[in-house]
Every structure is written in C-alpha cells, then in structure tokens.
Amino acid sequence: MTVETKLALTGEDVRSYSESNREPEWLASKRSEAYQLAETLQLPKPDKTKIQNWNFTEFPVHAVKDEPLTGLADLPQDARALIDIENQKNIYVQRNNTPAYIKLSDELKEQGVILTDIFTAAREHSDLLQQYFMKDAVKVDEHKLTALHAAFMNGGVFVYVPKGVEVKEPVQVLFLHEGEDVSLFNHAIIVAEDNSSLTYVENYLSLSKDSKGLVNIISEVIAKDGAKITYGAVDVLAEGFTSYVNRRGVAGRDATIEWALGLMNDCDTIYENVTHLVGDGSVGHSKSVLVGRGSQKQNVTAKTVHWGKGAEGYILQHGVMKEEASTIFNGIGKIEHGASKSDAVQESRVLMLSEKARGDANPILLIDEDDVTAGHAASVGRVDPLQLYYLMSRGISRVEAERLIVHGFLAPVVSQLPIEGVKKQLSEVIERKVR
Amino acid sequence: MSTLEIKGLHVEIEGKEILKGVDLTINTNEIHAVMGPNGTGKSTLASAIMGHPKYEVTAGTVTLDGEDVLEMEVDERAKAGLFLAMQYPSEISGVTNADFLRSAINAQREEGNEISLMKFIRDLDSKMETLEMDQEMAQRYLNEGFSGGEKKRNEILQLMMLKPKFAILDEIDSGLDIDALKVVSKGVNEMRGENFGCLIITHYQRLLNYITPDHVHVMMQGKVVKSGGPELAQKLEAQGYDWIKEELGIEDETVGQEA
Numbered sequence: 001m002t003v004e005t006k007l008a009l010t011g012e013d014v015r016s017y018s019e020s021n022r023e024p025e026w027l028a029s030k031r032s033e034a035y036q037l038a039e040t041l042q043l044p045k046p047d048k049t050k051i052q053n054w055n056f057t058e059f060p061v062h063a064v065k066d067e068p069l070t071g072l073a074d075l076p077q078d079a080r081a082l083i084d085i086e087n088q089k090n091i092y093v094q095r096n097n098t099p100a101y102i103k104l105s106d107e108l109k110e111q112g113v114i115l116t117d118i119f120t121a122a123r124e125h126s127d128l129l130q131q132y133f134m135k136d137a138v139k140v141d142e143h144k145l146t147a148l149h150a151a152f153m154n155g156g157v158f159v160y161v162p163k164g165v166e167v168k169e170p171v172q173v174l175f176l177h178e179g180e181d182v183s184l185f186n187h188a189i190i191v192a193e194d195n196s197s198l199t200y201v202e203n204y205l206s207l208s209k210d211s212k213g214l215v216n217i218i219s220e221v222i223a224k225d226g227a228k229i230t231y232g233a234v235d236v237l238a239e240g241f242t243s244y245v246n247r248r249g250v251a252g253r254d255a256t257i258e259w260a261l262g263l264m265n266d267c268d269t270i271y272e273n274v275t276h277l278v279g280d281g282s283v284g285h286s287k288s289v290l291v292g293r294g295s296q297k298q299n300v301t302a303k304t305v306h307w308g309k310g311a312e313g314y315i316l317q318h319g320v321m322k323e324e325a326s327t328i329f330n331g332i333g334k335i336e337h338g339a340s341k342s343d344a345v346q347e348s349r350v351l352m353l354s355e356k357a358r359g360d361a362n363p364i365l366l367i368d369e370d371d372v373t374a375g376h377a378a379s380v381g382r383v384d385p386l387q388l389y390y391l392m393s394r395g396i397s398r399v400e401a402e403r404l405i406v407h408g409f410l411a412p413v414v415s416q417l418p419i420e421g422v423k424k425q426l427s428e429v430i431e432r433k434v435r
Numbered sequence: 436m437s438t439l440e441i442k443g444l445h446v447e448i449e450g451k452e453i454l455k456g457v458d459l460t461i462n463t464n465e466i467h468a469v470m471g472p473n474g475t476g477k478s479t480l481a482s483a484i485m486g487h488p489k490y491e492v493t494a495g496t497v498t499l500d501g502e503d504v505l506e507m508e509v510d511e512r513a514k515a516g517l518f519l520a521m522q523y524p525s526e527i528s529g530v531t532n533a534d535f536l537r538s539a540i541n542a543q544r545e546e547g548n549e550i551s552l553m554k555f556i557r558d559l560d561s562k563m564e565t566l567e568m569d570q571e572m573a574q575r576y577l578n579e580g581f582s583g584g585e586k587k588r589n590e591i592l593q594l595m596m597l598k599p600k601f602a603i604l605d606e607i608d609s610g611l612d613i614d615a616l617k618v619v620s621k622g623v624n625e626m627r628g629e630n631f632g633c634l635i636i637t638h639y640q641r642l643l644n645y646i647t648p649d650h651v652h653v654m655m656q657g658k659v660v661k662s663g664g665p666e667l668a669q670k671l672e673a674q675g676y677d678w679i680k681e682e683l684g685i686e687d688e689t690v691g692q693e694a
Binding site for chain 1 (some may be wrong): 488514539542597617
C-alpha cells in the first residue's frame with residue numbers, strides 16, 4: 001500500500017498554470033508527469049536528519065502576482081544594498097513569483113549571451129531549455145521533492161553563454177520574498193558552452209519576517225569542455241519556510257565549477273550541492289558556510305562525483321552553531337571506477353557556540369578506483385581558549401575576540417564572493433546571526 | 436614613571452607549582468633581563484603576568500602603579516599597559532594581520548575616537564619597514580603559515596603598534612638567525628624611553644648584545660636567585676650557570692628540585 005500525501009494543487013491546477021504561462025508542450029507534459037510522480041515518490045533521506053514530518057507539500061498560494069519594477073532604485077533598501085545600481089550591467093530581479101526587472105549589456109547580447117526568466121526562456125528558447133531542463137544534473141523522478149519541484153515550478157532564471165564567450169562582469173540575480181503566503185519553486189539553469197566563462201551570483205532574500213510557504217529550489221549548472229563557472233550564492237530566507245535547496249553541477253573535460261555558498265537561512269533547510277566531474281581533468285570546488293540559530297534544523301550535503309580521469313574535487317564546509325540549532329554536515333567524495341588519478345579532498349569544521357546546539361560532520365569517501373588520492377578532515381569544537389587569550393592579550397574584549405574568530409572561520413566563502421555588495425551583505429548577516 | 440611590581444608570586448599549572456615566590460620590580464625607562472636554564476620557570480612568569488588560562492596564581496601579587504593586575508581580565512591587563520610577545524603565538528585563520536591590529540589599537544581608544552585608516556596604514560608601513568617585513572604580511576591571516584622568524588617579527592610589530600607601558604618578551608630570540616635577531620632588537624630599541632619598560636626572558640646572552648639590559652636576574656627552581664647589572668649576563672655567557680649553583684648550593688636548578 002502506498003501512502004498518498006495530500007498535495008496543495010490538483011493535476012488540473014498544474015495544467016492550467018502551464019497554459020497561463022504559455023509553456024511549450026514538452027514542458028507542460030513534463031510537469032503533468034512530475035505531478036503524478038510526486039503523489040507516489042518518497043521524500044529523500046538525508047543522512048541523520050529525519051524529515052518525514054516536515055511539511056514539503058502544503059502551502060498557501062502557488063503564485064503571487066507582483067508589479068514589475070520600473071528601475072532598480074524602486075527596490076526596498078535591503079535589496080538595493082546588494083546592487084551597485086549604476087555599474088551592475090547584468091541583473092535579473094524576481095519579486096516573489098514575478099519577473100520584475102532584467103538587464104543585460106548590449107555587448108553580451110550581441111555575443112549571444114542569454115539572461116532571462118525561466119518562463120520567457122521556455123517560450124523563446126524552448127529547444128535550448130529542453131536540452132537542459134531536469135536532464136543531466138537533476139532528474140524529475142529522483143524523489144518526491146524533485147517531482148514536486150518540476151510540477152510546481154513558479155519562477156527562476158536561465159543563463160546561457162555561447163562557445164568561447166567570456167562574461168567578464170558578473171551576472172547578478174535577486175530572488176526576493178515578501179509576504180507570508182509566498183512559496184518559491186524557482187529553477188535556475190546556467191549553461192556555459194565550450195571554453196566560455198561566467199560568474200553568477202544569486203541572492204535569496206526575505207524582505208518580510210513572516211512566512212507560511214515552501215521553498216523548493218533547484219539550480220542546474222552545466223560547464224561544457226574547458227568552460228569555467230563561478231557560482232556565488234547567499235541565502236537569507238525567513239524562519240517560517242520549509243526549504244529544500246538543491247544546487248547541482250556537471251563539468252565537462254577540463255571544465256571548472258566553483259561554488260561559494262553562504263547558507264544563512266533562518267528556516268529548516270535541506271541543502272544539497274553536488275558536482276559531477278564528468279570530463280577528464282574537470283575541477284569542482286564546493287565551499288559553503290552556514291550559521292544555525294534558534295531551534296533551526298538543517299542538513300547540508302556537499303558531494304563531488306568523479307567520473308573523468310584526473311578529476312579534482314574539493315569540499316570545504318564551515319558551520320557555526322548557536323542556541324539550540326542543529327545541523328548535519330555530510331561531505332562526500334565519490335570516485336567512480338575509471339576515474340584514475342582523481343583527487344578528492346574535503347574539510348568540514350563546526351564551531352559550537354552553545355551547550356545545546358548540535359553539529360555533526362560526516363566525512364565520507366566512496367572509492368571504486370585504485371589509482372587515486374583522497375583526504376578528509378573533520379572537526380567539531382568550541383572556540384579555542386588559546387586563540388581567545390592571544391587576541392585578548394592585545395586588549396581586544398572577549399566578545400570582540402570571539403566575533404573575530406567566528407568571522408575568520410567563515411571567511412573562506414565571504415572572501416570568494418565577487419560582488420562587493422553581496423560580500424558586505426554576507427558579512428553583515430553573519431554579524432547579525434552570530435551576535 | 437610607571438612601575439610593575441611582582442611580589443611573592445606563586446603559580447601552578449595543572450596542580451604543579453612552578454613559581455615559588457618571585458619578586459621583581461620594573462620601572463619604565465628600564466630594561467630587565469630574566470635569564471636561566473630551561474625549566475626554571477621563566478616563561479611561566481611571563482604567562483602568569485598576562486593571564487594565560489592554564490596558569491593559576493596561588494599566592495603573591497602583581498601590581499601596575501598600585502592597581503591589582505591579577506584581578507583584571509586579560510584584555511584589561513593589555514589596556515592597563517601590559518604586552519606579552521609570546522613564544523608560541525596563536526594562528527587565527529580568516530583574520531588579516533591588518534584587521535587584527537586595527538581592532539587591537541581601537542580597543543584601547545574611546546568609541547568615536549578610532550584611529551583613521553590613513554594614519555593606521557602610515558604607521559603600519561613604517562613599522563614594517565623597520566622590521567624588514569614584506570608589505571604583503573599585513574594582508575595575510577594572523578600568524579597562519581608564518582615561519583618561526585616571521586611570527587617573532589610579527590610579535591614585535593604588534594608591540595611597536597600598540598606601544599604598551601611594559602612589554603615582556605618571552606624568548607623572542609629563540610629560532611632567530613643573527614640577521615633577524617638584529618632586526619628584532621632594532622624594533623625593541625626604538626621603543627626604549629621614558630614611557631617604556633621591558634622584561635626580556637631569554638636563556639642566551641646573545642640577544643643582550645643588541646639590547647643592553649639595565650638589570651639582569653637569574654631564575655632557578657621557580658625563584659629569582661641572583662640579580663645584577665649587565666656584567667652579570669656577560670659573566671654567565673663566559674662561565675655558564677654552574678658558579679651560581681655552587682654559590683647557592685643548588686644541585687639541580689629545575690623546578691621541583693629543592694636545594
């Protein structure tokens with residue numbers, strides 16, 4: 001007997017939503033099939049976190065309609081602070097579920113670069129989108145949440161860089177949440193063709209404190225042969241959400257994907273960041289920092305899967321836990337048979353700031369090939385009393401010394417973010433959350 | 436003039452008594468050297484004065500111009516004017532040397548009276564030049580991946596930037612080659628003056644060739660057993676410590692071996 005969960009929408013609702021967006025038939029069908037699957041597929045099973053009782057299926061409203069922005073200056077102050085309004089050349093802003101503002105430099109347009117919301121992409125670049133949408137990186141039928149995502153997708157962005165094009169100025173994307181009824185089923189597809197390069201930075205920002213909705217977001221990042229994608233993200237979503245965040249990459253021959261993820265949500269969140277190193281000589285860097293507070297429960301999996309010869313995968317996870325927050329950090333280096341000369345290295349460190357907080361670091365190496373190198377380091381501990389003593393011996397107060405140590409601990413990701421405003425924001429969010 | 440006064444200081448680490456009644460008075464405008472073989476309690480004295488968390492003072496007093504230092508938190512001791520150049524400074528990842536130094540300087544100033552960035556950079560540049568440190572050291576993470584010599588220079592850099600009333604240099608010469616020793620000494624000598632007193636802990640006389648002390652003390656068995664002028668250091672260099680042991684009837688000078 002299968003237990004069917006009640007879904008917030010009917011299959012008919014999904015159909016008519018697709019119609020209202022004038023989606024191509026392949027997408028509408030895929031969503032209908034996904035809806036069927038979602039009814040029977042099981043939830044994923046993140047290691048050591050029980051999510052059977054988490055609500056991933058019910059939410060108040062599927063899509064909230066907002067007004068587009070006439071200009072970036074119309075943004076609320078918290079959002080505006082993230083952007084260099086005069087100089088940011090390439091940007092997409094989404095308010096709740098409405099594409100609100102988009103700008104791409106003429107130079108990039110002429111070179112064939114695409115930056116558009118996901119629905120426009122489905123209408124105007126249907127064939128291109130179809131090649132990548134839930135095909136190689138994330139599949140619809142993995143589990144209930146991937147199926148739900150495909151069925152309920154209500155926003156997102158498509159970035160495409162043609163062969164050999166180097167996008168020098170970062171592409172910035174803002175996903176804004178306002179209002180308690182909002183749910184975000186955003187899908188981002190980022191494709192860099194052979195020998196191209198791109199820096200992409202996204203922000204998830206709650207502008208209101210209240211939320212009763214769901215977050216189920218998926219990013220698919222495709223770096224073709226010789227391409228390089230740098231992917232920065234800062235997530236700051238409100239306490240009331242239940243979130244599933246899956247960012248996954250596929251790297252071709254000699255391609256590089258670098259992730260710098262600031263995981264600053266205040267809600268319960270299941271994070272997944274997997275990089276498939278498919279091509280020979282491909283490289284993946286997954287760097288993430290997280291602060292858990294209150295009674296927040298989170299599970300973070302960073303994984304590199306080595307398929308190509310000489311593939312290099314590096315994982316760095318640093319977490320700070322306070323109050324009664326609990327987070328499981330899974331670092332997985334998987335080397336498939338045939339991926340000789342691969343190197344899988346990972347480091348997971350958790351800093352505990354309170355007695356009641358819980359943080360676990362699980363380093364896992366799964367190796368099906370002999371001729372490889374691999375290493376892991378994991379630690380869970382408190383602020384080192386000798387570090388405190390050293391800083392205090394220079395006149396710095398205990399509170400300030402702790403603050404410096406915590407900021408330093410989270411610096412590996414902050415320093416990687418390529419947009420000043422976003423870097424500053426992450427520092428400030430850390431400051432606020434750790435205080 | 437300021438005075439740092441240590442009286443009858445007894446210190447334990449993990450239940451073991453290391454210092455057994457140390458008396459020492461240091462004024463500004465004076466440089467004192469504490470010498471002695473290994474294991475006689477010299478570094479313990481330095482750590483106890485600064486407030487290292489592992490050292491417990493069981494008896495005695497330390498005062499700075501009459502203020503009870505032992506009652507103070509570690510940061511308050513620094514603000515009162517004490518500085519310890521440590522033998523093994525901590526490495527702090529993610530915090531740049533420059534940011535750390537600025538935080539330390541501003542900690543000593545009133546809120547709203549923080550050092551201007553320009554003045555800070557000017558100061559830092561000139562002090563780093565004196566110490567022949569590469570400018571990029573300012574942007575490196577605090578002590579992380581520094582060589583032994585770089586760490587020592589960095590301690591002296593902090594000393595010069597923070598300008599304390601009293602500095603204790605805990606074996607600042609260990610592991611330094613002669614050129615580095617000269618550079619470090621130059622830094623300390625620049626600090627010399629009416630508003631600065633210094634306690635140099637070393638077991639080699641050679642540092643004292645470059646920083647001439649006004650007073651020299653010898654520690655054995657957790658106490659100061661002999662004091663004198665600079666000539667005492669020279670005699671130790673020439674003749675070693677045996678003559679003192681003989682004079683005082685000490686067989687084993689390390690802590691825990693009573694005469």
